[in-house]
Amino acid sequence: MATGILSDLNEAQCEAVTTAADVVQVLAPPGSGKTKTLTARVAYLLAERRLKPWNIIVCTFTVKAANEMKERITKFVGHECAKQLKLGTFHSVALRYLKQYGQHIGLGKDFGIADSSDSKAIVKRIIKKNDYSIDAGGARGRISTQKAKGIDNEQFSRKAKNVEQQEFARIYQEYEETLKASNLLDYDDLLLRCCLLLRTEPACVSNVEALLIDEYQDTNNIQYDLMGLFAQHRNVITIVGDPDQSIYGFRSAEIKNLTRMKQQWPDTLTINLEENYRSSGAILHAAQHIIEQDESRPPKKLQATHTYGQRPVLRKLPSAAAEADWLVAELKRIQALSGDLLQPNDFAVLLRSAALSRAIETALGREGVPYRMIGGLRFFDRAEVKLLVDYLRVVDAPGNNEAVERIINVPPRRVGEGTVKGLHEEARLKGVSLWSLVLDVVQGRCKPTTKVTPATQTGLAKFVDVILSAQKKLASVAAENHLKRKFPDEYEARWTNVEELLAQTIEASDPQRLIAMVDDGALPSIEGLERRTESVSENALSLFLANVTLATAGAEKTEQDGEKAQQLTISTIHGAKGLEWPVVFIPACYDGSIPHSRADDNDEERRLLYVGMTRAQALLYLSTPLRNSQREEASMSTFLAQPGVASFFEEHGPSIAAADVRALAKTLRRDCPSDDAIAESKKTLERDEDNYWPLTGEEPFEERAKWDHSKSGNAAWSFRDTRPVAVFSTATVTMQQQQEYSTASTKTKAGSVSAKAQYDEILEQQKLEKVDERAAQVRTASEDKPKTRKRQIEGQGTIASFFAKPPGRAGNQSMTSGGDSLPDPKIESAMPSAKRTKQPLQKLRNLNSAPSERALVRALPLTHKLPSAPLFRPPPSSTNMLTASTGDAYMFLSSSPPQPKEEPAPEPADEMSTNDDVRAEETAKVKVRPAVTFHTTSMQIAAPQRKTLGMRRSLQGWNARGGKR
Numbered sequence: 001m002a003t004g005i006l007s008d009l010n011e012a013q014c015e016a017v018t019t020a021a022d023v024v025q026v027l028a029p030p031g032s033g034k035t036k037t038l039t040a041r042v043a044y045l046l047a048e049r050r051l052k053p054w055n056i057i058v059c060t061f062t063v064k065a066a067n068e069m070k071e072r073i074t075k076f077v078g079h080e081c082a083k084q085l086k087l088g089t090f091h092s093v094a095l096r097y098l099k100q101y102g103q104h105i106g107l108g109k110d111f112g113i114a115d116s117s118d119s120k121a122i123v124k125r126i127i128k129k130n131d132y133s134i135d136a137g138g139a140r141g142r143i144s145t146q147k148a149k150g151i152d153n154e155q156f157s158r159k160a161k162n163v164e165q166q167e168f169a170r171i172y173q174e175y176e177e178t179l180k181a182s183n184l185l186d187y188d189d190l191l192l193r194c195c196l197l198l199r200t201e202p203a204c205v206s207n208v209e210a211l212l213i214d215e216y217q218d219t220n221n222i223q224y225d226l227m228g229l230f231a232q233h234r235n236v237i238t239i240v241g242d243p244d245q246s247i248y249g250f251r252s253a254e255i256k257n258l259t260r261m262k263q264q265w266p267d268t269l270t271i272n273l274e275e276n277y278r279s280s281g282a283i284l285h286a287a288q289h290i291i292e293q294d295e296s297r298p299p300k301k302l303q304a305t306h307t308y309g310q311r312p313v314l315r316k317l318p319s320a321a322a323e324a325d326w327l328v329a330e331l332k333r334i335q336a337l338s339g340d341l342l343q344p345n346d347f348a349v350l351l352r353s354a355a356l357s358r359a360i361e362t363a364l365g366r367e368g369v370p371y372r373m374i375g376g377l378r379f380f381d382r383a384e385v386k387l388l389v390d391y392l393r394v395v396d397a398p399g400n401n402e403a404v405e406r407i408i409n410v411p412p413r414r415v416g417e418g419t420v421k422g423l424h425e426e427a428r429l430k431g432v433s434l435w436s437l438v439l440d441v442v443q444g445r446c447k448p449t450t451k452v453t454p455a456t457q458t459g460l461a462k463f464v465d466v467i468l469s470a471q472k473k474l475a476s477v478a479a480e481n482h483l484k485r486k487f488p489d490e491y492e493a494r495w496t497n498v499e500e501l502l503a504q505t506i507e508a509s510d511p512q513r514l515i516a517m518v519d520d521g522a523l524p525s526i527e528g529l530e531r532r533t534e535s536v537s538e539n540a541l542s543l544f545l546a547n548v549t550l551a552t553a554g555a556e557k558t559e560q561d562g563e564k565a566q567q568l569t570i571s572t573i574h575g576a577k578g579l580e581w582p583v584v585f586i587p588a589c590y591d592g593s594i595p596h597s598r599a600d601d602n603d604e605e606r607r608l609l610y611v612g613m614t615r616a617q618a619l620l621y622l623s624t625p626l627r628n629s630q631r632e633e634a635s636m637s638t639f640l641a642q643p644g645v646a647s648f649f650e651e652h653g654p655s656i657a658a659a660d661v662r663a664l665a666k667t668l669r670r671d672c673p674s675d676d677a678i679a680e681s682k683k684t685l686e687r688d689e690d691n692y693w694p695l696t697g698e699e700p701f702e703e704r705a706k707w708d709h710s711k712s713g714n715a716a717w718s719f720r721d722t723r724p725v726a727v728f729s730t731a732t733v734t735m736q737q738q739q740e741y742s743t744a745s746t747k748t749k750a751g752s753v754s755a756k757a758q759y760d761e762i763l764e765q766q767k768l769e770k771v772d773e774r775a776a777q778v779r780t781a782s783e784d785k786p787k788t789r790k791r792q793i794e795g796q797g798t799i800a801s802f803f804a805k806p807p808g809r810a811g812n813q814s815m816t817s818g819g820d821s822l823p824d825p826k827i828e829s830a831m832p833s834a835k836r837t838k839q840p841l842q843k844l845r846n847l848n849s850a851p852s853e854r855a856l857v858r859a860l861p862l863t864h865k866l867p868s869a870p871l872f873r874p875p876p877s878s879t880n881m882l883t884a885s886t887g888d889a890y891m892f893l894s895s896s897p898p899q900p901k902e903e904p905a906p907e908p909a910d911e912m913s914t915n916d917d918v919r920a921e922e923t924a925k926v927k928v929r930p931a932v933t934f935h936t937t938s939m940q941i942a943a944p945q946r947k948t949l950g951m952r953r954s955l956q957g958w959n960a961r962g963g964k965r
């Protein structure tokens with residue numbers, strides 16, 4: 001037996017790996033080792049049963065999963081053997097068959113693939129042209145649903161009864177005609193045509209000895225059919241899945257396929273895995289409680305193999321921005337308390353919708369926490385990259401009308417939208433491609449019925465010239481100037497993407513690599529069956545493009561492999577399927593977000609939450625803002641508001657003592673840092689409990705004091721009062737800074753100067769009332785000292801609680817004595833780090849000696865994020881590695897974190913999110929303060945770019961990738 005295939009497996013897993021049964025279903029909850037088992041079975045079939053790798057098909061749902069599986073199998077059987085497996089997504093396996101055997105169903109080998117944006121553009125144009133009322137996105141999804149059910153446009157047309165259905169039927173029909181005219185197949189077609197091929201010519205798969213499928217619960221009907229067709233000769237099938245993780249119903253996934261399979265192959269052996277190796281008992285219990293709200297699902301056993309651990313957290317915060325600030329503060333706190341056992345790579349933020357990332361990206365950027373995105377706009381979906389890929393597509397296959405249409409006037413060539421539309425329609429009526437018509441027009445072989453002005457004629461000629469000469473040599477020079485004009489601010493960042501693409505193109509056109517690509521993709525020859533072979537020289541570009549379309553994440557994986565830097569991960573929950581992290585945050589757990597307001601199936605939304613929760617190994621945080629990013633009131637997700645749920649959660653982040661770090665290390669199977677190391681890293685921390693934000697979800701006192709102008713209307717800050725007030729961390733500001741602030745606020749708050757005098761009294765009175773109120777609370781609190789930790793934390797959310805610290809603390813004294821005492825450093829550090837200043841105590845004393853300055857300091861709303869340039873520098877930030885350290889380690893309050901000295905690591909991305917469009921819209925709407933982070937965040941839109949070279953080129957976050965097309 002090849003080394004170690006069974007060595008880490010439990011009994012049930014071993015049985016699943018070694019069983020002699022032909023058809024096997026491994027059904028198991030998250031973290032029970034399904035993927036591990038499937039991988040081991042592939043290795044076992046190769047090593048023990050001596051199956052040939054090219055006779056085994058392994059289907060996954062994402063390219064990332066395929067790559068990971070290949071890597072794991074390689075460890076067992078070596079690279080040479082593993083690379084010959086027919087392993088990939090359903091789409092990529094189908095593509096191989098169509099490329100090599102498509103002629104058996106009349107499919108030429110030079111077809112292109114319409115990606116989702118091509119498909120959407122076609123539908124949009126049809127709707128616009130015919131003035132239909134149907135929504136384009138909805139119609140595109142509906143076409144896909146029909147195809148997934150195997151209903152073609154003719155079948156649909158025959159059944160269409162009402163006007164709406166007939167309208168959709170016409171769109172569906174025209175969509176199909178358009179694809180045909182452009183010689184394109186969309187994603188659904190790849191599967192459908194492959195089914196047709198394998199029915200028409202079953203011999204294509206006569207060699208297949210075993211088929212294995214991961215994440216089976218997300219198969220749709222066409223994939224189910226394909227499964228049967230791939231395996232039709234030997235019927236040796238192993239699937240792994242979990243009905244509780246079925247989250248692709250909106251893409252026609254059918255949980256019913258599990259029972260269908262048992263009916264079709266009655267001898268199916270079902271193996272259940274019941275031990276969970278991923279998550280702590282506490283996380284598992286909470287997740288289990290949520291999924292069991294669905295009473296229709298059969299009860300299942302799930303046994304934690306780890307200790308109970310820390311209870312998950314369910315936190316309320318006042319706003320989406322506060323939620324993001326809290327999340328980052330918590331991340332830093334946990335990292336430091338763990339003695340750096342946990343590094344940024346260990347943290348993931350999982351979102352129901354990609355659009356929710358904006359506040360979090362902003363907070364991470366401000367605090368200099370590097371992050372990577374999974375599930376945002378992919379590298380090949382970035383506007384500048386897509387443009388070049390479109391050029392390459394047209395160079396490769398000019399019949400691709402969609403691509404021609406997108407680039408014909410980019411850069412502007414005076415070919416207007418109306419002209420393109422007219423020419424397109426004319427070409428359609430003539431039964432030729434748009435490119436052929438344009439070529440004929442330019443070369444004088446045809447006079448178009450569409451009006452073409454001399455300027456347009458010249459523009460068309462230029463376009464034709466570019467394509468024809470590029471067909472001779474692969475290049476795209478015009479793009480750089482175009483990018484400069486179109487994206488003057490982001491030009492450099494975008495051009496680095498272009499360079500990246502060119503580098504990949506060059507790499508991809510390396511003959512050795514191409515030969516390897518052709519060899520790896522080749523299906524085995526089958527006697528008596530004609531197979532198209534692929535010539536490397538002829539097909540360099542189309543091979544490259546096919547890989548661009550289907551293997552995006554593969555390229556990004558390489559980026560990831562090259563990097564060493566630590567990065568937090570942000571992903572949609574969908575994109576996180578199958579993955580795991582030691583610490584997981586799921587923010588925005590409110591109704592409308594999860595369950596999503598547009599979701600049809602609440603059970604699927606619950607499963608989605610379950611999938612998100614079960615990604616966590618050691619710590620899990622769920623949170624909800626009381627006001628969402630649109631400032632609308634938000635209420636806790638119905639899944640979390642159910643009676644009994646609260647008992648599974650803490651209301652605040654955990655206290656982490658040394659013993660907890662040891663338990664954490666055990667769960668993660670890592671070496672535990674020494675007590676000294678833990679103590680040392682703890683020193684970098686200014687707040688070791690999650691107690692800045694009140695548990696009720698209200699604003700912390702400090703924030704309320706600044707912004708509560710309900711009585712006084714427009715804000716004005718008092719400079720007069722000399723009585724003691726609650727401790728503000730502002731006490732360390734110098735007079736000069738104070739004056740600068742005063743000037744700045746005068747400039748930026750129109751009207752506040754004239755209102756100032758008027759409101760001084762009222763505002764000051766308000767403050768003092770609050771102080772008195774808090775002082776009273778403090779007295780009560782200090783008489784009644786908290787006995788339990790939880791109780792203590794509850795109080796700490798407000799300023800009053802700080803005074804409830806053990807007697808002797810300066811803050812306590814300051815209040816109880818009523819004098820001008822120094823602020824408690826502990827209290828001062830109550831502010832989140834980015835909002836806090838730490839100056840030598842001496843300065844504070846100086847301030848205390850001057851009443852007018854003292855009053856001024858008290859009144860200064862330092863925690864307010866200044867709208868103007870930063871006014872002062874706090875001391876160098878802590879040594880916490882999460883804060884990017886540079887030569888100049890100073891950071892301004894709400895300004896950017898310092899730029900990293902070293903080139904940061906690249907950021908891989910994975911699948912297209914379902915919410916990319918929402919995300920792009922969101923990005924377009926938002927104007928945020930500039931920041932330089934390890935990534936391009938949405939803030940970069942407004943920021944001047946610096947030249948980025950080398951690895952940095954691939955660092956664009958969702959926002960940069962979501963730029964206008």
Ligand SMILES: Nc1ncnc2c1ncn2[C@@H]1O[C@H](COP(=O)(O)OP(=O)(O)OP(=O)(O)O)[C@@H](O)[C@H]1O
Nearest residue numbers: 008009010029030031032033034035036277278578
């Ligand atoms: N027998 C085992 N002993 C130790 N660790 C195991 C064992 N089986 C699985 N694991 C570990 O448990 C974790 C989860 O495994 P895996 O990803 O295969 O689970 P899964 O069932 O596919 O999860 P999901 O359904 O969430 O994708 C991995 O870290 C894996 O290495």
